[in-house]
Amino acid sequence: MKQTHPQAPELDPTVRHLYVHVPFCPSICPYCDFHVLTRRSGQVEAYLDHLEAEAQRLRSRYRIDLRTVYLGGGTPSFLRDAEMERLVGIVRENLGWGSQENTLEVNPGTVSAARAAHWRSLGLDRASVGVQSLDDATLRFLGRQHDARTAREAVSLLLEADFRVSGDLITAVEGQPLEDDIRGLAGLGVEHISAYTLTIEPGTEFARRGLEVSEEDERRGFEVTAARLGELGFARYEISNYARPGGESRHNLAYWTNQFYLGLGPGAAGHYPSSQPGVLAERVTRPHLHRWLAGESGEPERIGPEDYVTDALFMGLRLVRGVDLADLSRRSGLDVQARYAAVLERQLRRGTLILEGGTLRATDAGRWILNQVVTDFLEG
Structure with a gap:
């Protein structure tokens, strides 16, 4: 790697x-x-x-x-x-x-x-x-x-x-x-x-x-x-x-551009900024009504740079306009193209993704199997 x-x-x-x-x-x-x-x-x-x-x-x-x-x-x-x-x-x-x-x-x-x-x-x-x-x-x-x-x-x-x-x-x-x-x-x-x-x-x-x-x-x-x-x-x-x-x-x-958002109410999911070293964000899903009313708030899932990138790709590749990799690199602190060079080469060769001018987009074939494409990044 x-x-x-x-x-x-x-x-x-x-x-x-x-x-x-x-x-x-x-x-x-x-x-x-x-x-x-x-x-x-x-x-x-x-x-x-x-x-x-x-x-x-x-x-x-x-x-x-x-x-x-x-x-x-x-x-x-x-x-x-x-x-x-x-x-x-x-x-x-x-x-x-x-x-x-x-x-x-x-x-x-x-x-x-x-x-x-x-x-x-x-x-x-x-x-x-x-x-x-x-x-x-x-x-x-x-x-x-x-x-x-x-x-x-x-x-x-x-x-x-x-x-x-x-x-x-x-x-x-x-x-x-x-x-x-x-x-x-x-x-x-x-x-x-x-x-x-x-x-x-x-x-x-x-x-x-x-x-x-x-x-x-x-x-x-x-x-x-x-x-x-x-x-x-x-x-x-x-x-x-x-x-x-x-x-x-x-x-x-x-959601699709991986911005921060508040989740209010039972069952609501939120994506929050974090001030902890090495943690870019926290994801919290509130419990269902009865537990929520009893005072439970849900355990935060801490998101580091690599998880932030794969989250952003999973959501952003749903968009026709795709993902600006330079912007994602700035937000995450990772050089996305360097870190995932092997995965990108593999998926580009398979025809599931297109990379043009620094923007990564899913093809029609890639959108149909997007979960599989993003799993490759998770494992890469």
């Missing part, structure tokens, strides 16, 4: 992004493996009380200047108006508010004109809507509680309330009219579409039923989505994400 001499990393310790996890849902979808639960009496109040205490701890520990806030879940839009007001107030009073983008994940069945206007008045300006399909049979199979008409109305109401709107689609569902779904969602006027392959995760209802997704259906969904959305004016900028010009998710770009 070629030895390299690390330089002092150039990492800005300011945290500019915040993810808040709201675990409550009206019902649990059979494919979902996120930390979610249906609400019970007193749980939301206890959640908000503990959220406030956790926000105060984060404020005291880090230098924070937020550019984006993302309320995810779960179903944040399931919160009642007073609960949403309190949640936003907790964030604003303790951590600030996003100067560029503030996103609310929305279940179509929770939207009305009045609620959309209320969310907008609180300073939320982007909505990520769990449409999943515009075919009623597909929605029933996926266990969604809304129908296609409700999804269309929800998107329209949010646009009328002056939200930037993103719609989620699930692909590779047997019998799904995928091209109709794509054209239908694009035609509603959304600026962003996230298209995710149906994945059967252990412990979910679909896994207990023994359902499987064929590689053929997965590939077809992958290819059809890219082709049709391209024809409709959406550019792919990440493996599963497409946007009209200027419609990219600024918050999610922080």
Whole structure:
């Protein structure tokens, strides 16, 4: 292995992004493996009380200047108006508010004109809507509680309330009219579409039923989505994400470019700066609700220069624009091209990666097996 001499990393310790996890849902979808639960009496109040205490701890520990806030879940839009007001107030009073983008994940069945206007008045300006399909049979199979008409109305109401709107689609569902779904969602006027392959995760209802997704259906969904959305004016900028010009998710770009972000709430993951020698960052995942309410906070995973680089490659190679290796070298303190010369040569020869002008990008073939490509860096 070629030895390299690390330089002092150039990492800005300011945290500019915040993810808040709201675990409550009206019902649990059979494919979902996120930390979610249906609400019970007193749980939301206890959640908000503990959220406030956790926000105060984060404020005291880090230098924070937020550019984006993302309320995810779960179903944040399931919160009642007073609960949403309190949640936003907790964030604003303790951590600030996003100067560029503030996103609310929305279940179509929770939207009305009045609620959309209320969310907008609180300073939320982007909505990520769990449409999943515009075919009623597909929605029933996926266990969604809304129908296609409700999804269309929800998107329209949010646009009328002056939200930037993103719609989620699930692909590779047997019998799904995928091209109709794509054209239908694009035609509603959304600026962003996230298209995710149906994945059967252990412990979910679909896994207990023994359902499987064929590689053929997965590939077809992958290819059809890219082709049709391209024809409709959406550019792919990440493996599963497409946007009209200027419609990219600024918050999610922080993940894909390995920036620091706060994780607030049960089940939330955070990526934090570290002041310990030889440690560039810490990753912390909060425990689930009951343990979180009992005071557990999650053990930090300390990230040194090499782990920082492989994390950045794993996320950044998902982006069509790829990774600027000189910038990554400055941030990590490692000469990335020298340290991973053998791996780079091997993957370039295999045609999974392209290196042009100091920018490393995955090819179409490389994106399909990206986990394997990054494993080569981990082992290299």
